[in-house]
Amino acid sequence: MSAKTMKSLQQDKETYFTASQSQLIWARFKKQRAAMIAAGVLVFIIVIGILAPALSPYDPTIAGRDRDYLNGAPQIPQFCDKNGCSLRPFIHGVERTRSAETNFRWVEEPNEDIRHYIAFFVEGSEFDLFGVIPMDTHLFGLQGDEKMIHLFGTDSAGKDIFSRTLHAIFTSLQIGTLGVLISFVLALIIGGVSGYYGGRLDSVIQMVTDAVRTIPAIPLVMSVAAFVPTEWTSEQRFFMIAIILGLIGWPTLARRVRTHLLTERNQEYVLAAQLCGASSPHIIRRHLLPSFTSYIIVDLVISFPYMVLTETGLSFIGLGLKDPVNSLGVMLQNVTKADVLLNYQWYFIPVLFFVALVMAFVFVGDGLRDAADPYSDSKK
Amino acid sequence: MLQFGRFALMRAAMAFITLLIVSFVVFSLMELVPGDCAERYLSYKQTQGVAISIADIESERVRLGLDRPFITRWSTWVVGAFQGDFGDSCILRVNIADLLGAKFWISLAIAMSSLLLAYSIAVPVGIIAASSRNAVLNNSLRIFSYLGLAMPNFLLALMIMLVATVYFGETLTGLFSAEYRDADWSWAKFVDLLKHAWLPIFILGWSATAFALQTVRALMSDEIGKLYVTAAKARGLYGAKLLWRYPARHALAPIVNSLGFDLNRVFNELPIVALILTLSEAGSLLIDALAKSNDQQLAGAIIFLLTASIVTLNFLTDILLAIMDPRIRKSILR
Numbered sequence: 001m002s003a004k005t006m007k008s009l010q011q012d013k014e015t016y017f018t019a020s021q022s023q024l025i026w027a028r029f030k031k032q033r034a035a036m037i038a039a040g041v042l043v044f045i046i047v048i049g050i051l052a053p054a055l056s057p058y059d060p061t062i063a064g065r066d067r068d069y070l071n072g073a074p075q076i077p078q079f080c081d082k083n084g085c086s087l088r089p090f091i092h093g094v095e096r097t098r099s100a101e102t103n104f105r106w107v108e109e110p111n112e113d114i115r116h117y118i119a120f121f122v123e124g125s126e127f128d129l130f131g132v133i134p135m136d137t138h139l140f141g142l143q144g145d146e147k148m149i150h151l152f153g154t155d156s157a158g159k160d161i162f163s164r165t166l167h168a169i170f171t172s173l174q175i176g177t178l179g180v181l182i183s184f185v186l187a188l189i190i191g192g193v194s195g196y197y198g199g200r201l202d203s204v205i206q207m208v209t210d211a212v213r214t215i216p217a218i219p220l221v222m223s224v225a226a227f228v229p230t231e232w233t234s235e236q237r238f239f240m241i242a243i244i245l246g247l248i249g250w251p252t253l254a255r256r257v258r259t260h261l262l263t264e265r266n267q268e269y270v271l272a273a274q275l276c277g278a279s280s281p282h283i284i285r286r287h288l289l290p291s292f293t294s295y296i297i298v299d300l301v302i303s304f305p306y307m308v309l310t311e312t313g314l315s316f317i318g319l320g321l322k323d324p325v326n327s328l329g330v331m332l333q334n335v336t337k338a339d340v341l342l343n344y345q346w347y348f349i350p351v352l353f354f355v356a357l358v359m360a361f362v363f364v365g366d367g368l369r370d371a372a373d374p375y376s377d378s379k380k
Numbered sequence: 381m382l383q384f385g386r387f388a389l390m391r392a393a394m395a396f397i398t399l400l401i402v403s404f405v406v407f408s409l410m411e412l413v414p415g416d417c418a419e420r421y422l423s424y425k426q427t428q429g430v431a432i433s434i435a436d437i438e439s440e441r442v443r444l445g446l447d448r449p450f451i452t453r454w455s456t457w458v459v460g461a462f463q464g465d466f467g468d469s470c471i472l473r474v475n476i477a478d479l480l481g482a483k484f485w486i487s488l489a490i491a492m493s494s495l496l497l498a499y500s501i502a503v504p505v506g507i508i509a510a511s512s513r514n515a516v517l518n519n520s521l522r523i524f525s526y527l528g529l530a531m532p533n534f535l536l537a538l539m540i541m542l543v544a545t546v547y548f549g550e551t552l553t554g555l556f557s558a559e560y561r562d563a564d565w566s567w568a569k570f571v572d573l574l575k576h577a578w579l580p581i582f583i584l585g586w587s588a589t590a591f592a593l594q595t596v597r598a599l600m601s602d603e604i605g606k607l608y609v610t611a612a613k614a615r616g617l618y619g620a621k622l623l624w625r626y627p628a629r630h631a632l633a634p635i636v637n638s639l640g641f642d643l644n645r646v647f648n649e650l651p652i653v654a655l656i657l658t659l660s661e662a663g664s665l666l667i668d669a670l671a672k673s674n675d676q677q678l679a680g681a682i683i684f685l686l687t688a689s690i691v692t693l694n695f696l697t698d699i700l701l702a703i704m705d706p707r708i709r710k711s712i713l714r
Binding site for chain 2: 207208210211212213214215216217218219220222223224309312313316317332335345348351354355358359362363
């Protein structure tokens with residue numbers, strides 16, 4: 001072995017031993033293919049969610065409805081048709097008819113002779129990007145204002161399902177984040193007190209936590225959510241649901257915080273710090289907290305999809321978010337009708353995005369958990 | 381034997397205390413919601429055209445005992461609850477025990493059968509997956525598990541309904557055929573129930589299977605690498621006999637313990653699945669009680685019953701484990 005490689009080996013070792021915990025986790029995380037792919041998907045979906053107003057062609061509320069295309073089928077952009085090809089994607093015009101033959105339901109008939117070309121960066125309805133930057137440019141749309149494009153079709157009010165899906169992703173991310181944060185703060189306080197003081201207080205808190213954990217959360221949440229006054233605004237409902245989600249999530253997290261604290265509290269490095277004369281707040285802040293933040297972050301990521309799913313379930317049965325707010329649950333509210341099941345299956349397209357979102361979170365969470373566990377290499 | 385008795389007694393006491401705490405939490409929540417039973421009932425009466433005054437509400441409160449202090453009402457409620465008496469429903473004015481009756485048992489039966497289904501699939505498949513090095517099998521099981529986790533039961537129910545309606549023209553909903561709905565229990569009614577119940581059982585069992593499969597596999601692959609398994613192999617044991625006699629016995633103990641949590645999860649999914657499949661059992665009654673009539677008395681009773689069945693199951697699995705494993709019944713008496 002040459003001196004050069006020896007030196008680089010030495011350097012490798014040095015970087016390994018002096019690496020911070022987050023660097024180590026990242027190094028282990030990078031090795032897992034599935035988790036890396038999932039992380040890519042996750043970042044993609046999050047970016048979509050944040051940029052939803054700019055990426056979606058129309059306003060997701062009733063203001064952006066298409067009066068002439070209720071319950072309309074998805075329109076897939078094409079490059080070629082019987083009249084030849086075009087470099088710019090286009091959709092065909094649609095004519096609607098209704099007669100005794102169709103049972104007086106509107107039936108769309110594409111007219112292949114009319115082309116509507118898709119334009120990029122078109123001006124449309126106004127919105128605030130990131131809530132602050134006023135804009136009116138949308139990524140794509142149709143030229144002119146009289147016709148609209150609906151990639152995923154429209155619902156019974158004529159709202160664009162594609163736009164609604166993108167906004168719903170953002171809503172889910174928001175509510176998940178809020179719920180996770182609330183449960184995290186609660187868990188940190190309750191678990192922290194329980195773990196740091198230990199003894200009898202710990203036993204009592206654990207007993208209550210265990211009891212609360214045995215109550216099935218969703219029925220409990222339903223009973224609380226049902227008593228939310230109907231005249232509340234959608235923002236109030238939104239925060240209420242987030243708080244409820246946070247309130248269900250804390251027992252599991254609190255337990256983890258407590259376990260970490262209990263094990264770390266008796267480690268030698270804490271004793272060493274105590275012998276050096278460090279105060280309790282100093283020990284908690286500089287030694288105990290950093291020792292398990294990575295685990296807590298992993299726990300937060302893992303609990304995120306359950307928040308999203310709970311919100312979806314609640315909104316679906318009509319006890320969660322309500323109409324002007326878009327979320328998957330709100331969008332799915334009417335799909336159990338036979339009419340929808342038989343005729344308008346595109347109502348289900350958003351489901352795919354949500355399964356992808358939840359799967360991505362589960363995979364990333366699993367990958368992070370393995371990466372944060374210093375013994376995961378030796379296990380395999 | 382004496383030791384075992386003490387263990388069982390201890391566990392029973394712990395279960396009882398847990399239930400007390402649960403009842404307190406549930407009861408307080410039901411108290412916190414705006415409006416009480418008297419107001420609800422009388423406001424309902426008002427919609428029927430009866431003029432109601434403040435004095436009427438007050439006298440109704442006194443009649444229902446709502447004017448007594450919180451702790452007194454809670455203790456009366458708890459004493460009643462442990463005897464299976466939950467008082468009258470706020471709005472329907474029927475005894476809750478009569479109203480729930482069979483519906484609760486059907487819910488419990490559906491939940492338990494879905495757990496049974498989940499474990500009768502997960503245990504053998506998990507053991508096989510852990511002991512085989514077949515990459516295709518392992519990866520497809522992994523994907524199935526993740527799908528089970530990511531696809532909430534109600535979405536699965538929706539998808540099944542979608543496929544059933546589009547391709548078979550049937551909606552597969554309900555729990556009884558029309559002619560048996562109000563009939564007395566009989567063999568024919570039971571068979572009819574089974575014909576309808578397989579779908580909710582399957583849907584509820586789906587994610588439970590995914591969870592259980594992951595746990596069985598993880599526990600089993602931990603055990604399989606241990607020295608005592610190698611030693612048994614060296615003595616000439618192999619195949620299924622080896623797996624069942626040594627690693628499986630150790631790996632399955634924590635699984636028995638997790639049954640209570642799985643029941644909890646199933647109960648979480650039950651109301652929403654019930655709503656989609658229009659089942660008429662406790663879960664959907666809960667939604668009725670909440671979404672349509674704000675009946676806190678009924679809601680509290682249902683949540684208490686669900687939790688009580690979870691606590692009971694936890695107690696039973698603890699006892700079962702202690703019978704199987706003497707180390708556990710000693711652990712509590714340190």
